[in-house]
Amino acid sequence: MKLKLAAGASFALAFAAAATFAIYEVAESPGNQLFGKTLVSGPKNERVVALTYDDGPNPPYTDAILDVLRDERVHATFFVVGQAVQAYPNTVRREALDGNALGNHTWNHGHLVLYDLTSLRETLERTDQAIYAATGQHSRIMRPPYGGRDWLVLDEVRRLGYTPVMWSVPLAKDWEYPPGAVIASRVLRYVGDGSIIDLHDGNRGIICARQHVSPHVCDRSGDVVATRLIVESLKRRGYRFVTIPELLQMGRGDRVVKRTSNRVGG
Ligand SMILES: [Zn+2]
Structure with missing residues (x-):
């Protein structure tokens, strides 16, 4: 009997763990699109692609990526982390001056599902103030760290006037420091018309020069190499590079399920 109980309990535990994992996966x-509409990709009938970078600014890697973009005469979108914007405003100013778009990736890269609404507002507004201080522009696009969101998060994000932006090309796991050619091939295999590519020019907004962490943590040299390879390859395939605001202008993105539920309380 005891054994049976133990077996039942462990089954229940395993089930709960699996369910929790499934919820996190979703x-x-x-x-x-269960939690509300997000931008996942652009028009499927146009030869365009949007290159996006998360987690910076992170000199010197962000600057090296900006050099490649300028050299190739293409623009990208940078989803920046507020604390890093405050640390490196000049890099963010250059992102904007070069014609790239900026998006909000929260103040310190928290998982928004764990935030109450006040903290959610604060992390976005504080980041936007830092972007404004650096560039004189406000951003109305955002990407939730880890892609984490639920109904409450997306409702509030939209209420604040932001368009949440995800990605369509599977992540290249560039945070595991693979060589640039590996990052590029992981991305290129999945690119199609209207794709949104998601690379990382930083590491969760960590400021390696100031925080006492190994410089290796912030090494994004693979992404610098990958950027050149991806841009050159896609240009050969006839793609035009657009920013996320440009993609939004081109027509509404790929929205699958219309949100029907309303937030309860809060
Ligand atoms: Zn991130």
Whole structure:
């Protein structure tokens, strides 16, 4: 009997763990529209692609990526982390001056599902103030860290006037420091018309020069190399590079399921 109980309990535990894992998988899955509309990709009938970078600014890697973009005469979108914007405003100013778009990636890269609404507002507004201080522009696009969101998060994000932006090309796991050619091939295999590519020019907004962490943590040299390879390859395939605001202008993105539920309380 005891054994049976133990078996039942462990089954229940395993089930609960699996369910929790499934919920997290859904909360972070980029294409899922269950929690409300997000931009996942652009028009499927146009030869355009949007290159996006998360987690910076992170000199000197962000600057090296900006050099490649300028050299190739293409623009990208940078989803910046507020604390890093405050640390490196000049890099963010250059992102904007070069014609790239900026998006909000929260103040310190927290998982928004764990935030109450006041903290959610604060992390976005504080970041926007830092972007404004650096560039004189406000941003109305955002990307939730880890892709994490739920109904409450997306309702509030939209109420604040932001368009949440996900990605359509599976993540290249560039945070595991693979060589640039590996990052590029992981991305290129999945690119199609209207794709949104998500690379990382930083590491969760960590400021390696000031925080006592190994410089290796912030090494994004693979992404610098990958940027050149991706841009050159896609240009050869006839793609034009657009920013996320340009993609939004081109027509509404790929929205699958219309949100029907309303937030309860809060
Ligand atoms: Zn991130």
